[in-house]
Amino acid sequence: MPLLGDRESRLLIDGKLVAGSGGTFATVNPATEEVLGVAADATPDDMDQAIGAARRAFDETDWSTNVELRVRGIRQLQQAMRDHAEELRELTISEVGAPRMLTSAAQLEGPISDLSFCADTAESYQWRTDLGIASPMGMKTRRTIAREAIGVVGAITPWNFPHQINLAKLGPALAAGNTIVLKPAPDTPWAAAVLGELIVEHTDIPAGVVNIVTSSDHGVGALLSRDPRVDMVSFTGSTNTGRAVMADGAATLKKVFLELGGKSAFLVLDDADLGGACSMAAFTASMHAGQGCAITTRLVVPRAKYDEAVEAAAGTMAGLKPGDPTNPGTICGPVISALQRDRIQGYLDSAIAEGGRFACGGGSPADRDKGFFIEPTVIAGLDNDAKVAREEIFGPVLTVIAHDGDDDAVRIANDSPYGLSGTVFSGDDARAQGIADRLRVGTVNVNGGVWYSADMPFGGYKQSGIGREMGLAGFEEYLETKAIATLA
Structure with missing residues (x-):
């Protein structure tokens, strides 16, 4: 039957x-x-x-x-x-x-x-x-x-x-x-x-x-x-x-x-492949329209490479157009409801109100008159105190934040009421592992490792x-x- x-x-x-x-x-x-x-x-x-x-x-x-x-x-x-x-x-x-x-x-x-x-x-x-x-x-x-x-x-x-x-x-x-x-x-x-x-x-x-x-x-x-x-x-x-x-x-x-909930940070250290890491962060934040509690939605990058990082993330995200979920190639489908779409739009509006800018995205796609879609969006120009950096959005939204070295990157990552997940990218595995050990989170991806598995515990610190x-x-x-x- x-x-x-x-x-x-x-x-x-x-x-x-x-x-x-x-x-x-x-x-x-x-x-x-x-x-x-x-x-x-x-x-x-x-x-x-x-x-x-x-x-x-x-x-x-x-x-x-x-x-x-x-x-x-x-x-x-x-x-x-x-x-x-x-x-x-x-x-x-x-x-x-x-x-x-x-x-x-x-x-x-x-x-x-x-x-x-x-x-x-x-x-x-x-x-x-x-x-x-x-x-x-x-x-x-x-x-x-x-x-x-x-x-x-x-x-x-x-x-x-x-x-x-x-x-x-x-x-x-x-x-x-x-x-x-x-x-x-x-x-x-x-x-x-x-x-x-x-x-x-x-x-x-x-x-x-x-x-x-x-x-x-x-x-x-x-x-x-x-x-x-x-x-x-x-x-x-x-x-x-x-x-x-x-x-x-x-x-x-x-x-x-x-x-x-979570507001997880993706840390890129100054010796990492910046373009590769930022592209991965953008891809991850767009998957299933960002509707995952452990998705990394704060991209924390070296201040000296900030503009380059924003460009790399936006270049990837702009190519991940919201699409029909029945299509085998779709990465970013719809969000679950009109209520959720409007909630996400409220966060995007707050980013502009606080002085941020959109490197790509920023609203509902113009070419779709049906469905609850939001464009994958990269927000630049804000720090870790902005609303979009503090609160869980549950949409395809990535906020890029500058750090001033390893200690500052860890500080920014841990400066959150949440502690669910995190990612560290570095050209030196030992350095990345040392940073991972300092994060107050329940799961950490180091240089592309995957923690999701039936025999691995999942959960978070703090709220x-x-x-x-x-x-x-x-x-x-x-x-x-x-x-x-x-x-x-």
């Missing part, structure tokens, strides 16, 4: 695909503004049922202790996604506006492959550790450390890389033995809802273990943070919303994982979040630690 064959998705609650009590809401193609179809619109009552189902599945079944079942279910979901990869690819391009080329990487095929790490980790993980016998307080005692699932996980995800982020939460949470309620962004409900179809039709995952609740109302997702039946909330999104999630979770002192996703560290975010002492 084709995925979303009727162009209408359902909620997954307690093992059943059901309609939303609030009716439906439209999902829109951001490249054409055409309505693709509709998604189930959940209400607070639907979320209440989903949380209840997840609670029962955790408390009353053996899911949390049956490693073999969990591994089988994850591998079955992975195989089902592979079997439906072409349908998922077309859905992702149309609903997310993701360029086709990215669906061979982090927009689809990468996250599907990453599920293997989750299943493999569950199979090989040391769930119990024997610390041997000791005599604390004179009592001969055998000590054991047990790692156990936290319980019910509420996952709240954004629209920019929906498959990657949905599976980066579902995979490790399920592998660790938790049950889950997934609330995706209203902009990309289908990317989550199709998982419900695949789980019901192609896996042995028991009813209630996975619940998927799509809704046009952000407040429905906020219920996950407040409900005492939810033991942990795993949230990816803006820093402002992350604060609200953390505040709501404080009432029940539930664990909160937060992967938040970029709390905890790590992916890797062993990401798996262990979903575990509790129990100390057991037995009289020997």
